[in-house]
Amino acid sequence: MFWLSWGFNVSEISKHVPIMVNEILTFLNVGPGKNFLDLSLGGGGHTEAILTKTSPDGLVIACDRDSSALKRSKVKLSEYNDRIRYVKNNFKDVDRVIHQHKDITLNGAMFDAGLSTDQLNDKQRGFSFLQESQLDMRMDESSGLTAKEVLQQLSEKEIADLIYVYGEERNSRKIARAITDAKRKNELQTTSDFVRIIESASKRTGRLHPATKTFQALRIVVNNELEELRLGLLSLVSLLPAGARIAVITFHSLEDRIVKNEFKNASRLKRVSVLTKKPVTPSRDEIKNNPRSRSAKLRAVEVLEKING
Numbered sequence: 001m002f003w004l005s006w007g008f009n010v011s012e013i014s015k016h017v018p019i020m021v022n023e024i025l026t027f028l029n030v031g032p033g034k035n036f037l038d039l040s041l042g043g044g045g046h047t048e049a050i051l052t053k054t055s056p057d058g059l060v061i062a063c064d065r066d067s068s069a070l071k072r073s074k075v076k077l078s079e080y081n082d083r084i085r086y087v088k089n090n091f092k093d094v095d096r097v098i099h100q101h102k103d104i105t106l107n108g109a110m111f112d113a114g115l116s117t118d119q120l121n122d123k124q125r126g127f128s129f130l131q132e133s134q135l136d137m138r139m140d141e142s143s144g145l146t147a148k149e150v151l152q153q154l155s156e157k158e159i160a161d162l163i164y165v166y167g168e169e170r171n172s173r174k175i176a177r178a179i180t181d182a183k184r185k186n187e188l189q190t191t192s193d194f195v196r197i198i199e200s201a202s203k204r205t206g207r208l209h210p211a212t213k214t215f216q217a218l219r220i221v222v223n224n225e226l227e228e229l230r231l232g233l234l235s236l237v238s239l240l241p242a243g244a245r246i247a248v249i250t251f252h253s254l255e256d257r258i259v260k261n262e263f264k265n266a267s268r269l270k271r272v273s274v275l276t277k278k279p280v281t282p283s284r285d286e287i288k289n290n291p292r293s294r295s296a297k298l299r300a301v302e303v304l305e306k307i308n309g
């Protein structure tokens with residue numbers, strides 16, 4: 001195994017391919033000397049593109065709740081270190097980040113929601129139904145309950161509801177019953193156990209793996225993903241200065257609905273002007289080269305002057 005000089009394992013270099021990079025640069029109106037907030041640093045792809053375009057002196061405040069993402073990006077983006085400020089942060093606490101860095105006038109902010117390829121591929125994290133691992137699924141490994149602990153705490157009905165609401169899974173009741181039986185027999189420990197349990201209750205129809213929606217639902221709950229996104233957007237819309245842009249990439253309809261509604265509400269209040277009447281989606285070429293991009297949707301707004309100062 002090849003090691004970089006500072007002892008970083010090469011296999012830990014990001015494999016994440018950033019999505020709709022040119023669209024993000026355009027909607028954020030990125031240019032020399034401007035400053036941006038990247039709330040979902042991940043593998044650092046969007047941040048790197050922004051830093052390239054904001055040369056020579058534009059800054060990026062780069063945030064993620066996942067310490068591994070911050071660590072990996074610090075290595076990848078070391079040549080830009082004097083223009084990046086790294087912050088471990090959850091979307092919902094973006095107000096604190098803006099406050100702590102108020103010496104920087106921000107020209108825009110972005111969220112690229114969901115999981116990175118690095119998280120999905122990490123055998124320790126439990127995000128993938130294709131890898132044997134503990135049932136964890138926390139983006140921030142230092143806080144909150146693991147997926148297994150969440151399932152241990154919930155009743156059969158609560159599990160069914162979460163799978164139905166956050167996974168939009170029609171077999172939610174059958175799956176919840178199978179999970180509850182397995183819990184009783186102490187047979188729910190790993191991702192492979194979880195997949196087996198789901199498969200026993202729900203057969204494959206079409207191309208989607210039967211575990212896809214249930215994994216998504218549990219991940220959303222473990223990481224409080226929808227509420228974090230909503231609160232983050234609310235803060236940004238009220239805290240960014242006039243003229244700043246906000247761009248958000250989401251990967252499923254539940255997230256996109258939140259972004260659409262929050263932008264619509266802010267627009268009604270004359271706080272933002274919506275730049276994307278319909279969500280922007282990746283080009284055919286991008287989807288061909290990076291199939292993971294196929295469900296991505298981008299929405300963007302520009303912040304307007306506050307009416308009452």
Ligand SMILES: C[S@@+](CC[C@H](N)C(=O)[O-])C[C@H]1O[C@@H](n2cnc3c(N)ncnc32)[C@H](O)[C@@H]1O
Nearest residue numbers: 018040042043044045046065090091112116228
């Ligand atoms: C799709 S990846 C971002 C990829 C990145 N734009 C790039 O170009 O490499 C999403 C990242 O956002 C982080 N994330 C997701 N939800 C978050 C939240 N509520 N608060 C903070 N970070 C979050 C994840 O940990 C993950 O690293």
